[in-house]
Amino acid sequence: MQIKTKGIILKELANGDDDKLLTILTEDRGVIFAYAKGARRFKNSLAASTGLLCYSSMVLFTNRERFSLDHADTIEQFFGLRQSVEKLALAAYFAEIASVLGPKENDGGQYLKLLLNSLFFLQNDRLPMELLKPLFELRSLSMAGFMPDLVACEGCGCYEAEQMAFYPVDGTICCGECSRKKAGIHIFLTKGTLAAMRHIIYSPIEKLFAFTIGSDSIKILNDTTERFLQSQTERNFQTLDFYRSLTALL
Numbered sequence: 554m555q556i557k558t559k560g561i562i563l564k565e566l567a568n569g570d571d572d573k574l575l576t577i578l579t580e581d582r583g584v585i586f587a588y589a590k591g592a593r594r595f596k597n598s599l600a601a602s603t604g605l606l607c608y609s610s611m612v613l614f615t616n617r618e619r620f621s622l623d624h625a626d627t628i629e630q631f632f633g634l635r636q637s638v639e640k641l642a643l644a645a646y647f648a649e650i651a652s653v654l655g656p657k658e659n660d661g662g663q664y665l666k667l668l669l670n671s672l673f674f675l676q677n678d679r680l681p682m683e684l685l686k687p688l689f690e691l692r693s694l695s696m697a698g699f700m701p702d703l704v705a706c707e708g709c710g711c712y713e714a715e716q717m718a719f720y721p722v723d724g725t726i727c728c729g730e731c732s733r734k735k736a737g738i739h740i741f742l743t744k745g746t747l748a749a750m751r752h753i754i755y756s757p758i759e760k761l762f763a764f765t766i767g768s769d770s771i772k773i774l775n776d777t778t779e780r781f782l783q784s785q786t787e788r789n790f791q792t793l794d795f796y797r798s799l800t801a802l803l
């Protein structure tokens with residue numbers, strides 16, 4: 554059966570001398586694995602459109618669970634991202650998150666929109682990297698069914714207190730008072746951090762990228778969303794280690 558859709562390459566692996574095995578986030582089928590015959594040959598028509606983060610109109614052929622990519626017309630190659638090692642490293646991290654948390658076997662339209670928007674904002678410096686990173690981590694988790702409950706303190710129901718603690722294992726918040734009675738790893742949030750986290754999970758996508766945060770809250774926000782991602786997925790992300798090694802030098 555032939556499928557026409559749009560998709561972005563999340564991962565490319567060599568398969569033999571000539572072919573590639575691709576992980577693609579598609580508009581219609583979510584995250585799929587597809588073979589691209591001849592895509593490693595320099596002159597092959599698929600060579601350019603099957604690189605990491607290339608976004609294309611695609612013609613796929615499916616036989617049971619196996620997909621092959623027959624044709625791709627490039628829409629966006631994100632050249633701007635490839636001119637900065639740090640940006641490309643963060644974009645590769647987004648791609649790895651998408652390959653883990655992206656929708657499987659169903660509609661990928663909303664999640665594709667999140668990834669494409671994040672890459673455009675990153676490429677065009679529309680939002681700093683240290684804001685895009687927690688935004689993408691937390692929103693991806695929320696869309697994948699790991700939305701934390703940030704409405705109010707789990708113990709007493711207050712919306713905001715002088716101290717608020719986030720519990721990355723169960724994705725809840727507690728005020729300072731209630732956190733003394735609750736065991737488990739927790740991180741104390743600044744008011745700005747909690748406000749930013751609420752914005753990232755509860756705002757509609759049209760308003761999602763419009764946010765700012767005080768410089769004192771940026772590090773806590775990054776540490777918190779990263780810890781939450783690792784707790785929920787129970788894995789490490791190699792691309793994050795690489796991004797961290799680059800930004801540690803800045």
Ligand SMILES: [Zn+2]
Nearest residue numbers: 706709728731
């Ligand atoms: Zn409380």
